[in-house]
Amino acid sequence: MPAASHPKYDQHYTDGKARRQSCPRASQADCHLAADRDVVALVESTSQGRVPALAPLRYARMRASPFAFFRGMAMIQAADLAAGPDSGLRLQICGDAHLMNFGFFASPERQLVFDINDFDETHPGPWEWDVKRLAVSLVLASRSRGFNAGEARATVLRLAETYRRRLHAFSQMSQLELWYCRVGFEELLSHAPDEATRQQLQKVADKARSQTQERLLPKMTENEDGGLRLRDNPPVIFHLDQAGGPLAACDDWLGDDSLAKVQGMLNRYIATLKEDRRELLQRFRLVDVAFKVVGVGSVGTRCLVLLLQDDYDQPLFLQLKEARPSVLEAFTQECVHGNQGKRVVFGQRLMQATSDLFLGWTHSADDRHFYMRQLRDMKGAPALETFASAGELASYGQACAWTLARAHAKSGGCAAEIAGYLGESDKFDQALADYAQAYADQVEADYRLFDAAIQSGRLPCAPATR
Template sequence: MTAAQNDVRHRTPQERAALGKAARRSVPRSSHAEYAPTEKRPDPVDVIEAQSARRVPELVPLRYGRMAESPFRFYRGAAAIMAGDLAGTPRSGITTQLCGDAHLLNFRLLASPERRLMVDLNDFDETLPGPWEWDVKRLAASFVIAGRANGFGEKERTRIVNATVRSYREWMRRFATMGNLPVWYAQFEEHDVQSRFVQGLGGRARDRWEQAVAKARTRDNLQVYRKLTRVVDGEVRIAPDPPLVTPLQDLLPGTERTELERMIRKLIKRYARTVQSDRRFLLDQYRLVDMARKVVGVGSVGTRCWIVLLLGRDDEDPLFLQAKEADESVLAPFAGASRYASQGERVVSGQRLLQATSDAFLGWERVDGIDGRRRDFYIRQLRDWKGIAEPEKMLPTGLQAFGEMCGAVLARAHARSGDRIAIASYLGGGDAFDRALVTFAELYADQNERDHQALVDAVATGRVEAATA
């Protein structure tokens, strides 16, 4: 816990509310509408290339190819670019634990260890303490970018962003009236989302929600097991699907493969120390049978990501784990370095703080790679009842309802990890902040389009190489 967070525990609610109101005087809520690129703003392609220099070289063209597809896909991979831009925007001085990449597709259906389906934040690669406004602004801009992709007009986009930010503000004010334990236990389960955000929509939108819920329940270890494996000489093995899935035996020659396999086995064995003792007991009942490299996401393409197949009682009792490389947060140059020595622990600690309930097998470890470089990883299940939104299929009313849900979920995460009373006091009961973020989101969507075009041009001129898969 930081010194600032520790101070919060010893202030009265009145003192915390006064802190938020005082911040309005120095940083008016209307000032959050501001965005203009600075004269010294880095070339966006330079920023992307700097990240790529630390990644697997043969996968970098795939990252560029995915980001070049559309402004929204570019935005998903451009968290580092936006972090630099957000650093120059007004801030109230009130901090919380940030997701760091709170665009709309990082709000998903997830399973709790108690086998309840809920909506929560999903991606924490960039998590770090920082200004709460940064997450809200990244979320708001993502809805404008998605709305433009769907052909929605400016008035429709305004309603969507306004509703998203209003939901964040109103839920934060609600959490500010609650005690610590009720806030900590708060979560958005499937039936809560249905009644609060889905029920009032048209029949087609409700049908899509029910279909998404049903589909999420099928996306479990057994489903991914059947999809990603095959039997070879009587043994279950991960099936190759290069470059997206490449088993170790197809990735490296004999000696190097043996060293890499030894490293991954060591990683899985040692990481177990970072999970709860009861779950460590459960993990010990599985045996490791195969490993592969997997390409994931858009912004994460090129990071070292391994999937590991373990079997329990028999060949129909699988557990798929994903070990993903954790690098320094893109927020660190602007919000300060993590207090954790391991970037994997940074990710896991941030996830546990922000999520209502986290993956039963979530943990971290640091190992030496076969190239001699020490790397941090975090580990979780590959798939466990995950459902992702499809904004391209949503009408304006559906995207607005989804925005309201995302705003509520983000408010709960920030209320757990920051001074909810000060934030709520700063936001107030009026819509000044909501309206400001509508303007900011449109301005930043313009910037994102310019940055996307810069990458498209870089591909066209041969400055960078793009590939598809």
């Protein structure tokens, strides 16, 4: 029996519709700001606990544009969203669902899928927070590409309509059907609205397919004394014992005998995997470790690349990434997992249609929390510069909205309630477009304060970033 014909579905849908009384859809347009809002102080607070010497690089990457600043400071919008309207429907959300946190990657069956690919901030929260972050990122991306205000608004309207329509469809699936649902490359390609979008998707997919462990080997390693060693490329990749390196000012972490300490974290990580995957990992040996600076928002957190090899010297690259408390935690509820890395893994497994074969968590001797996964395993996403028209950007935004709706329907089990709240009209769509444009204005104002703090010398910044 289809879910939509079941009396329980009707009840859930009606319950969601009733939530409009306390939180009208039109109120989602309101652009609230947190009390006592100090942008520069918030930026400084997010650098606490990171590698101090990498702060200038982090700020340099954030300074590239308002869009880059937005990517690097999820905390600001989280605080502002917490001050605004709330539908009351809470579930596991991404927490940082901006445009560049979606892309292709390989399923364990080696099929290319499209999904959310960053869960550092995943946590229970209102579903609309993810939708709003995605919408604002689309407006900022549109502005950075030089598209006009009308085009930017149209991209958000298409995103909202797609999310609403797909969420309705997902709400009518059985739980098992929904659990097995995924957005594969071929399906995404078949829904591309024009040839330019199809060509762009094909190009990104081809690049993703080339990101294999074997292809990474000559790019990331070099021979030394008859064995392989990760190739240094400072300040992005460097060994922990590098003289005068960024970690010299951070000797509280790992310190001497770092390889043995990483081996301890590796052993604890392996224990979190399923039995068959534990057996597989135990057929590899740890060969080398290097620090790797990643992303925009993650710069300065402790992230490592691990090179492992099997008995035939074939490689496996793993990424160990520090997991700090989600930016949502202060505004929602405490983490219940006991380890922030486990929080990330739980959220990722719950929201993604399929997850990395080697996804797991661990902790260091000084009780820092981490998660681990494969490095660049058939991962790919379009660069912002590749969107030649507002139509191409809008189509990509629709693909993100499609997979976000699937993730929300899967993670919360309350898709019918969300569908009831959204309804059949475009009232939420129009409200979202109003909010996204207003908040994008606010992001640009925040960016100017951030840039002024760099110019004044309050925030250190690496040179030649713009």
